[in-house]
Amino acid sequence: MLEHEVKVLLTEQEVDKRIQEIGDAITRDFAGKQVHLVCVLKGGSFFMCELAKRINLPVSLDFMSVSSYGSDTKSSGVVKIVKDLDEPLQGKNVIVVEDIVDSGRTLSYLMEMLKDRKPESLTLCTLLDKPDRRVCDVDVKYTGFTIPDVFVVGYGLDYDQIYRNLPYIGEVVFTGEEGK
Ligand code: IMP
Numbered sequence: 001m002l003e004h005e006v007k008v009l010l011t012e013q014e015v016d017k018r019i020q021e022i023g024d025a026i027t028r029d030f031a032g033k034q035v036h037l038v039c040v041l042k043g044g045s046f047f048m049c050e051l052a053k054r055i056n057l058p059v060s061l062d063f064m065s066v067s068s069y070g071s072d073t074k075s076s077g078v079v080k081i082v083k084d085l086d087e088p089l090q091g092k093n094v095i096v097v098e099d100i101v102d103s104g105r106t107l108s109y110l111m112e113m114l115k116d117r118k119p120e121s122l123t124l125c126t127l128l129d130k131p132d133r134r135v136c137d138v139d140v141k142y143t144g145f146t147i148p149d150v151f152v153v154g155y156g157l158d159y160d161q162i163y164r165n166l167p168y169i170g171e172v173v174f175t176g177e178e179g180k
C-alpha cells in the first residue's frame, strides 16, 4: 500500500440524502411490484442495505461476488464469479446494486450473464459512476453521483481491503514519492 491520505469527497449527509432520493425513485418506478436487489459484494453491500431501507415496496435480496481486481487500483478486465446468487431470477424485477462503475468491464459482463436468466426486468443502480474511465458500454438507470477519475474509498469501497467502513466517500490522495 502506497503512502496516502483520505480526503472527504462526499459527506455522509450528502450520500444519505442521495440514497433516499434513489429509494424514492425506485419506489415510484416499481409501484405495485416487488423488487429483487442483487448486491455485488463486497463493495455494494453498504449501499444496498441503506438503499433497501428506503424502498417502500416488497423487497427481496440476493448476493453475488465477482472479482476483477487484485490489490491494485486498476481493473484487470478479468471477471470471475466467486459466489453466485442463491435464487433464480426468472420473472423477477431485478435491480443490480453496485458501488461503482469504472471501466464498466465487470458490469457489462455481469448484466449480460444475468439477462440470460430471464428476469422480468433488469436494472442497474450504482452509487458512483466514473464515466471518464469507461471502456465497456453499460446502461445505468440509477446513479448516486458522477465523479471524476479519482480513486475513492468508503461506503463499501476499499483500498487494499480497508476503508470500506467509512461512512462517507473519501478520495485517496497519494502522498509519497512512489505515488507520484
Ligand atoms: P470496473 O469493472 O472497472 O467498472 O470496476 C469494477 C470494480 O472496481 C468496482 O466494482 C469496484 O469494486 C472497483 N473500483 C473501481 N474504481 C474504484 C475506486 O475508485 N475505488 C475502489 N474500488 C474501485
Ligand code: MG
Binding pocket: 040, 041, 042, 043, 044, 098, 099, 100
Ligand atoms: Mg464492486
